[in-house]
Amino acid sequence: MNVPQNLHYTKSHEWVLFLDDTTARIGITDFAQHELGDLVFVNLPQVGDKVEIDQVFADVESVKAVSDIYGPVTGEISAVNDELSDSPQLLNTQPYDAWFIEVKNISDKMKFLNAAEYQQFCEEDEGH
């Protein structure tokens, strides 16, 4: 399982990369894509939409299920990775390059896990 050191993580398996203090990119982790299986569709929000902590901002569809993606921060969506619409499989092959959205004017953020904490969290999760 790949857990890059430079990212922040959530218990709902999103990663957050801060570009500066109030701007960040958000995606889903290697663990998440592995659990979901082959992804066939991504339902993305639009630029200008608000994203809020713990609120759904996108969903992904595998051949067996649909899963919501939750906001780890509160802010405004400044960019959407449209490449995912045509190539959702990027989430499986390069989960840390395949960002969903870029958020600006971040006013609030969750209490994140660091890489080590997230790794431990996933291992416990797998143990169940």
Next chain:
Amino acid sequence: MSYIPNTDLERKQMLDVVGIKHLDDLFTVVPQNLKVECLDLPDPMSELEVSKTLRAMAAKNKVYSSIFRGAGAYQHYIPSIVKSVTSKETFVSAYTPYQAEISQGVLQSIFEYQTMISELTGMDASNASVYDGPSAAAEAMNMTRERNRNKVLVSAAAHPMAIEAIATYFFGNEMEMELIPLKDGVTDMDALASMLNNNIAGVYLQHPNYLGLLEDAQKAGELTHSVGAKYVMSVNPIATSLMKTPREFGADVAVGDGQPLGMPLSFGGPYVGFMACTNAMLRKLPGRIVGETVDAEGKRAFVLTLQAREQHIRREKASSNICSNHALMAMVASVYMSAMGPHGMAEAAQLCYSKAHYAASEISKIPGFALQHKGDFFHEFVTNVPCDPRKVLDLLDKKDILGGLPVENGILWAVTEMNSKDQIDTLVNVLKEVSRSCN
């Protein structure tokens, strides 16, 4: 044999688990006056008696030789091949295939239907059909929903049943509908512009509208897209063969009632609702979709496709629960379109247009029967009535003519290729009599 497969003992065990004594206790929330105590059914009848009874009922129908009523369902010529192909029992008796891919014939017939609907509307993809025009309208408005857009605007000149179906769908699903007012019989574009905002998910426009008039469909699309909302157009499939396609008007979703495509009026059904959309909306298109592929031997084959968006995968996140279609009626539509061909359909549409315009110009010359709107129309138009519309309809009825539909302060007339010049002239003469007797 009992149709209820559980025994008294099993039922008692189930009631014990739930913690009630009698089955009826489950239904205490149902108001008493809605419960049927006993059905007052007639005695059983022999086949001969049933046949006589039904014939007597059928004899009460009045079948008019001359029909000038539309309002959503239209009398068109149906080439005889339509009935002879679609009445084959292999098509008539086939139920929706549960092991779909083993029924290649059914899948192919649906695929051909989808292809024709896509061509007719100019859209990228069509589903296997839904029950009727209004359910297609409501399903389409559901498709426009986004996380932060939960209101739709519907033209007040849409078919009343479509408006009603959308309102029904939106009861309790946290979506809202508002009607766009009319100006001179068509959707008021200034009102639409002022009603649009970032909370609007979709706009529904019927073209030609319920009053027969042509809408500024291009403008409505541009306004809708200016706030990022989705544009749903409802069209008459016959009219579409003469006009720009919904795609050319900028529609994201095109819907309509397929009845004019070879289906007899038959008391309002069964008809078929068609739905087609752009690739960008494909994941939200409800119902079944048949796709073309190759089998293990590399031969052309058909499959149900994009099933991930269906409710057995998306579950509570599914935007629609529709999982059936009107396969036989879809087939009627495909056979009709094949028999007519694009030119035949355009010709039928041209006849509808010119005959309706002839009828409108003759009727509107009669005192008291002026046209209510100045805009151009396809094959329906509203005129004033100099007296109670029921009086007009009664008089026409005596001449074996079904008159138009009374609408607010007027009558909505429909003229198709089925109405001969003689029929139109007879209608005009009767209306002249009406006009004289009213004044």
